[in-house]
Amino acid sequence: MRLPLALVAVAALTAPAAAEPFRWAGQTDPNTMDPHAGNSAPVLGFLNNVYEGLVRRNQDMEIEPALATSWEPLEDGPGWRFTLREGVTFHDGAEFTAEDVVFSYERASSAEADTASWFSGVTEVTAPDDYTVVMRTEAPNPIFPDSIANWMMMDKGWSEANDVTRPNIERGNYATINTNGTGAFMVTEREPGLRTVLEPHEGWWGEADHNVTQGIFTPIENSATAVAALLSGEVDMINPVPVQDAQRIDQAEGVQLLRGIEARVMMFGFSQDKETLLASDEENPFQDPRVRQAVGHAINVPAILQTTMRGAAEPAAQLVSPAMRGYSDSLSERPAFDPERARALLAEAGYEEGFSFQLKCPNDRYINDESVCQAAVAMLAQVGLDAQLEAMPVRNYWPELRADNYDMYLLGWSPGTFDAEHPFRFLVHTPQENIGTWNFGGYSNPRVDELIPMVQAEIDEEARQGMLDEIAGIVQEDAVYLPLYVQPLLWGAAENVELTQREDNFFILRWVTVN
């Protein structure tokens, strides 16, 4: 690639002495800098560079000590005791102690926070001394430490001084723009929607193995512009790379394409508790598991991945990817592409002639979401199923699903805890106030509802896996959802950059080396 001489000259003029900053671009600007006011990947992913939790995930998504050096289950009842790291300071110099943990619990679990659901089973959090925290839970919860990896610690004193003891999602407050974490980087400049500048935190407790002197994040919504910015050397890394540009970046000089697998599984869901179809007002065939299985055999997932994903994604058989904790190894086979079998199943269910129904899809939420649905429509037509596709922006999509305006729909699910239990809790449990909240189709199975709380409380790994296998088996048997593929991660970076692509699509600046 040609060297942008003019740019180098400008950079030399404007950035005296210091090494070149590391500049990266993403599609979405984190809408808040408050770690308890946003529970979305852009917010948590960005703030993982600035704030830290008691535990954190390493490059392979495993839990490792962060602000807590060790933790163990309590002896006198369900819950956990965390031993805190000593000598940790916030960016403003204040010391990190158990008091801050208790405060962060109160803040993050308050009604005003977006992270309260992480603490639904927690009954009490106390600090016996400055470096010990006891968290009591209603029932034993073996994956509790895993589920709080994104629970970030804020300084009590700073929060009180700036009147931000509670997050404010709708009005914003001082913590929406300003930060004071313990992380490896501190925010030195924040212009919402334009750019955010990070600089290393000198007093960080960990050993910095990156060589970034300054990180500049710019949101670039238009993916063609982002690709151009990478190719012209104006940014060092972009996330994501559009699927159609992947090959080009792979072949261009001076840049590299980084492929990975995201934790997000794409699937089709079905309306199961409605009596009639939306499209024709006739009896709803999706109530019959055989019809849902038929859809599974009618859709040729490898072909879809070859065409719309250009071979970048892996087929999925369960609601989580094989890398997740609690994945059922015995159930890793997905329904084979077999139109004959699909027809036979439809005939068995009494729908030899097929039927018409409405398929809803988002068109700006997942990678090539609309094209995937279009491909599925053509394949379903081969077995006599007439899917009427309606694609829309995601901002209209969720309200439509909540209003039950669909017969079949596309959904992507990324398990926040990186555990197989997560999608069961949200997607398969009978819908109620705090559980089954994303089970739009209304699937309900008493055995599953009975098993989920048992899984949540089971300490023994083997027994727990046994129950997860049973649920996964029921979900597959009943074809509650039709898992399609694991969404790929495609990042582009300059050739001299070394970085880690983590499965949750978080970009961690302290793993960047610029050669």
Next chain:
Amino acid sequence: MLAYIIRRVAQSILVLFVVGLVAFSMFRFVGDPIDNMLGQERTQSDVERLRTELGLDQPFPVQYYRFLEQAVQGNFGLSYRQGRPVSEILLERLPATLELATVSGILALVGGIGLGIFTAIRRRGTAANVIMTLSLVGVSLPTFLIGILLIYVFSVELGWLPSFGRGEVTWIGGWSTGFLTESGLKALILPAITLGLYQMTLIMRLVRTEMLEVLRMDYVRFARARGIKERAINFRHALKNTLVPVITITGLQLGSIIAFAIITETVFQWPGVGLLFINAIQFVDIPVMAAYLMLISVMFVGINLIVDMLYFAIDPRLRVDRTAGGH
């Protein structure tokens, strides 16, 4: 004159009310902001709490009334996305758009008039024909494509100019300007061309047509017969008379330069109000969308008013009271 202005101002206020009403009745179809504000692990009670907090559970007339009530006091509420006053965000972003629009406008005006005169005077020349053909491209290619093409050629291939952003800006009071730094000026070039190209070709074609018309007039012929220099005829006599329609079009186009900046700003990630609006749509940030639409309509109404008054000043015939005319 005064009665005329008062009448026009009254009409303008009515237009603003209608724009607000139409905009507000459309927001409910844009989507639900709650989904963007809360994560996937939220509960139904979180959703309801936030909906009440934002007043989204109120019927549409109530929401519109509340908006108007605050808007007349200059308060456009808080952005759902950023949690900051909308007026503050708009003021922060406005300089970027206005600078871009000004440069594109000047480019369109100077380039358009210059090329228009050139193609009119040398209408049989090769250069003029080439320009006329190229101008078809400017009129027919969508802004989005022109922007991407320019980025590809000048940023990716040649590496001369930046592909996105505004470069380094300098703050003068509350105004951020890109005019004072090298990177700021460089960053302006591609977006300004992209945004101004359509207007430039439009003005050029208009000037050419008008000019050709005027050059056929008797007074031009007599001037030539009198032996007045060609230069004086073209620039002093002919050009002046072609400018009246040009002013109208330019005035109206100035509004659309600012409004159409949305696309250019998205392509170049230009941090102006257009990009802000696009982001607001994606996030269903109703207060920002409402304020932007009001701002744009105030601008259009204002420009129209000024253009009408300029007519009044330039064209004496309009000063005759219309109702008095008997024919």
